[in-house]
Amino acid sequence: MNDKGRALNKLEGTEKELQFYKNLISQLPFSFSYRDAEMGMQLDKGNDEYYSIFYNEEIQQTKLSHIDKKLEDLPFIEIENFLEPILDLVPHHIVFIDKKGVVTLCNLQACKDLHKSKEDIVGRHIRDLLQIPDEKINLLETLKSEKAIVNREILDKNYGINNTRIIRGPDGNIQRVIGVFHFLNGIKEAEKAALAGRIAAGIAHEIRNPLTTVRGFLQILQSNSDKVTADLFKTLLIPEIDRANKIISDFLRIAKPAEITTEEIKVKEFIYDYLGKFLNSEALLHNIVIEYETNPDILHCSFQVNREELLQVFINLLQNSLQAAGSAELQIQLKAERAGDDIRFTFKDNGKGISESIIDHIFDPFFTTKDEGTGLGLSVSQKIIENYNGTMDVFSDSSGTSFIIDLPISNPENGINYHSPRR
Structure with missing residues (x-):
């Protein structure tokens, strides 16, 4: 030729x-x-x-x-360079491999879900990306069999739907194998969590009913008992029933929040007239130092909350700081500032900090490192904030821990734009 x-x-x-x-x-x-x-x-x-x-x-x-x-004659790598920014917009995994199984293109969604950068992936064999045996990798199966895969369900740790396609060169040989993977782990976990929440809420309700009955009979027995037995009822049995009931109430607040009454409140009013009174009394009781830092332009901004629920969030944060206090005098700083259309509260302490190995789990229900405690305080706090369309994050190192709470302002542009809590 x-x-x-x-x-x-x-x-x-x-x-x-x-x-x-x-x-x-x-x-x-x-x-x-x-x-x-x-x-x-x-x-x-x-x-x-x-x-x-x-x-x-x-x-x-x-x-x-x-x-x-x-179109003009283009080397294949230039075609991939042209397509890469487009494929980065696709919310599914897209990976190209050559005839040796080496990755030549990988879009951002694949990198994000697999917790790797493009530099870690492109130029390396596909097995280095997936960390599974070659015989289980669909792209390599297609490369070997020269048969495309259509809508195959993947049931390993990365659950989803996989498709592969083959690109051949002018000589008929395989130039690239393309894999498109519809990653469904998030959907599956959300469905499992929703189902678990419904089941747990039902069980919690069933447990609460006999507890209420037992508490009522204990109160009756208490009134007809001698002093020693009555003190046992008062100091141990009934308080333990109440503690169990509170655990159930906290859990139900996470699994199935109830409707509550909200009000519009100004930042200045909440911090200095409501939250501040509680924090100042706790400072005297526990001999701690609390400092307030408020940006003047945020003081008259309003937000829509239930003040008692929000107070409970800060009570939980204070208890967390007290339990994590080091040998030095505990110091807490409460800062309020504006972050776009949000009010940002920063609750910072100088405690021992949270270990890097557990910080990702501190908002998980029932997770705790303490001998006493239910592990529901921070879970409930985060759920309360999320119910008001807000966010709650944590940052920690050896110098202390900061909790960052963002809540939407009711009147970001001097107009009223109420945010109803999600329930």
């Missing part, structure tokens, strides 16, 4: 590869826009079968299944 014939075959193979990518774009179930300033081109895909290509601000409307414009 002469040089002209080989060039024509190469061009035909490149156009076939590009047609493959156009067909791939047509299957994406969402719209997007991608612009390359250096090439002077922009791709806009809508929800229908058409997309628009802009060449130096000129619109060319093109049907995905029929491309009339002939």
Whole structure:
């Protein structure tokens, strides 16, 4: 075959590869826009079968299944470089491998869910990314069998739906194998959590009913008993019933929150007239130092909460700080400032800090490192904040721990925009 014939075959193979990518774009179930300033081109895909290509601000409307414009002969790596920013917008895993099983392209979603960077993945064998035997890797199966996989359900630690496709070169040999993985771990875990919550809430209600009955009979027996027995009822039996009932109440607040009454309250009023009185009394009782730092522009901002619930959050944080206090005098700083359209409360102590090995679990229900305690305080606190469309995060090191609470401002632009709590 002469040089002209080989060039024509190469061009035909490149156009076939590009047609493959156009067909791939047509299957994406969402719209997007991608612009390359250096090439002077922009791709806009809508929800229908058409997309628009802009060449130096000129619109060319093109049907995905029929491309009339002939594209120049491009090396395969340049095609991947062109596609990579587009594929980074896709909320599923997309991985390209060559005929040796080496990853040549990996989109951001795959990197995010697998907790790796592109530098850790591209240029290395696919097994280094998935950390499973070769015979269980669908991309390698397709590479070996030369048969595409369609909608295969994956049931290992990474649950989802997998598809693979083959790209061949002008000589008919495999150039790339593409894998698209619909990652469903989050959906599966959410469904399990919702089911567990419904079951647990039902069990908690069933336990609470006999506890109420037992408490009532203990009160009757207490009134008809001698002093020693009555003291036993008063100091041990009834308090333990009440403690069990509180654990159930806290758990139900997480699993199945109840409707509550909210009010609009100003930051100044909440900190200095309500929360401050409690914190100051606790400071005297436990001999601790509490400092307040409030940005003047936040004091008259309002937010929509139940003040007693929010007070409970700060009570839980204070108890956490007291239990984590080191040998030095415990110092607590409460800071209020504006963060966009949110009020940001920072509750910081100078305690021993939280170990890096457990900090990711401190908001988990029933997780605790203390001999006494239910492990529900921080879980309940986070749930309360989330119910007001807010967020609660934690940062900790050897110098202490900071809890960051963001709550939406009711009037961010001097207008009223109430945020109803989620229930």
